[in-house]
Amino acid sequence: MPKIVDHDAKREELLEPCLALFATKGFHALSMRKISEALGVTTGTLYHYFDGKLALFEQMIDRVIKSDVEAALQEVPADQSWPIKLLNLSRYLGQREGRFAQIIHVTLDYKRYEGESSKSLTDKVLNTYLQTISSQLSIEDRTQLDALFSLILGVIVYRDLNPEASPIEQQFWALQKIGLEITKSI
Amino acid sequence: MPKIVDHDAKREELLEPCLALFATKGFHALSMRKISEALGVTTGTLYHYFDGKLALFEQMIDRVIKSDVEAALQEVPADQSWPIKLLNLSRYLGQREGRFAQIIHVTLDYKRYEGESSKSLTDKVLNTYLQTISSQLSIEDRTQLDALFSLILGVIVYRDLNPEASPIEQQFWALQKIGLEITKSI
């Protein structure tokens, strides 16, 4: 069934530039016409490959998280000491922070799109990233995992809002110093 | 004599419920009609008090950040020891995390509204919170300030995406422990 393969390949190809579009404009401010123009096709073609705007959006998110996990597995190898792994992580995030900012935007957008009905996909995105971090950094304590994830999320969101903020690696290091001071002061 | 209405007071009154509306739906998905229905007035009335949707939105943000700063000054007093202040901060955040999540949503939305032209308001929001944290927690180092702000931002965003995540105070504490472990392992 060669037709189906082509069909899926074309769909992937159409999806590729969509993350940037949705992240930049937001779901509701981005029209199907703008998407089609950016992709160089007609709206009819878009509806030929996707069941509607929401379906296109969801498939795009699906595609994005899959490719990200693959990349993370390679760039943050698990068989390293703690400080090294954290360093690798911060470098990995620093190299891709623009892309992660896009993913976060898009996920927040989606969460609000239809309240509870969107829960499953949001959870899927979160769990994918949480598990990757957990396994690659060998963090088993749930609270520690949450805290690290919060920090990662926050750094990326903050630097997206304010590009002049300190780089990721510096922020990681500074936070550790704060922790030490507190420990001492107790 | 005109119908007795304090124009500014009425405007404040109309603004009050808008944060929740914008945060829940997003700027573009929330129509002026929906706003007016939620407020129990007509769209004409909305336009009597505001120059348009964007102006309404901006005045709402202005209002919100002012009242937040006032609250923070009271609930996180500056004349305390480091661990106490951090504890107060985490409690303050914990009590209001729903509201802060709304503000973050709304700020991210706004940033994308029209690219660069929105920069000044985004900066105003960020600087207001940064300065409040800096002065109340006596943090002078810029990188440390950025790092703490990232963490706060991240915790709130993460807990908004995943309400089952560990509470704020626990995450703060866990992060400190990670820092210690790393320090030891070096």
Next chain:
Amino acid sequence: MPKIVDHDAKREELLEPCLALFATKGFHALSMRKISEALGVTTGTLYHYFDGKLALFEQMIDRVIKSDVEAALQEVPADQSWPIKLLNLSRYLGQREGRFAQIIHVTLDYKRYEGESSKSLTDKVLNTYLQTISSQLSIEDRTQLDALFSLILGVIVYRDLNPEASPIEQQFWALQKIGLEITKSI
């Protein structure tokens, strides 16, 4: 293959009845909805073919003056004696005075649409008619051309305001008699 529709031909077809609509109601009193209803299409279709109300209006004017010039070239041939050409002109005007009244209404309307920014189109309309008259009637003196054009404009406007006014040909002739009397009385 797309639905077979010649885009430009359809646009012409939509434009055709618009002169009468705009002339009868005036630019601001004629809504896009009324236009679409008169044309038997939806407003969406109107916006598919035109960039907006003003663009539709301008293209309509363009279309109208082109077809008028073509008609004038045939019905008021240049290779005739002066009295004959004037007679042809008055007949030509008499046959089409309703249409010319529409064009004048529409042009006056347009001129006020937005002050100076409309100058170019108004000038284009005026110059098109002035040049046609100048060449077909072999009038080289600018003041004479202006005077004849004023008379034509005036007759049409007056007869539009007061349909019982004397016919165009008679007015032309009467004015000539006034001129003679004045000449004699000097």
Next chain:
Amino acid sequence: MPKIVDHDAKREELLEPCLALFATKGFHALSMRKISEALGVTTGTLYHYFDGKLALFEQMIDRVIKSDVEAALQEVPADQSWPIKLLNLSRYLGQREGRFAQIIHVTLDYKRYEGESSKSLTDKVLNTYLQTISSQLSIEDRTQLDALFSLILGVIVYRDLNPEASPIEQQFWALQKIGLEITKSI
């Protein structure tokens, strides 16, 4: 009853600047709010003195033609020879062409406002001017009167559309020369 006198005086005062407003923007493009702002009152006041936009408009036209006739009677005295009277007329028009252009705009606007129902006021305006011209210039032949009126109308409209057109007096003179040439060529 002094109140009523004051009431009428205020109404006159409000009406005065309206001709320029309506002529410049057109009936439908000029909102009651803009009128009230230009007059320095509130819309409520406008509705206190007039029964609505159309009533205000009609009373304004009424007021304008009355004051114009008075002026004409003085400036184009009837007891002069033909060429002198025509010269006086052209000067009179030249001095006030801006105002006449406003009146014409406003009359054309009104004519289209509601088709036949507006006929009486349009006729009133026309007859007022026609009779004034007829009596002051001693023109009895209806066709001659129409022709002269058309010319006057046309010169004013044309010069409003194209301010660089030849001055009124020159156009009057040029038209007479055309008439002579035609007479000779017969």
Next chain:
DNA sequence: TATGAATGAGGCTTCATTCAT
């Protein structure tokens, strides 16, 4: 497979008007 014409609901905004004060 791919087109783009067509739709009708809904977007933001302005309007003429009313009425409590």
Next chain:
DNA sequence: AATGAATGAAGCCTCATTCAT
């Protein structure tokens, strides 16, 4: 006499989507 808050209809325009080709 005068205000200006309030209304709801209507303005222009864009939207996601469908469907004949």
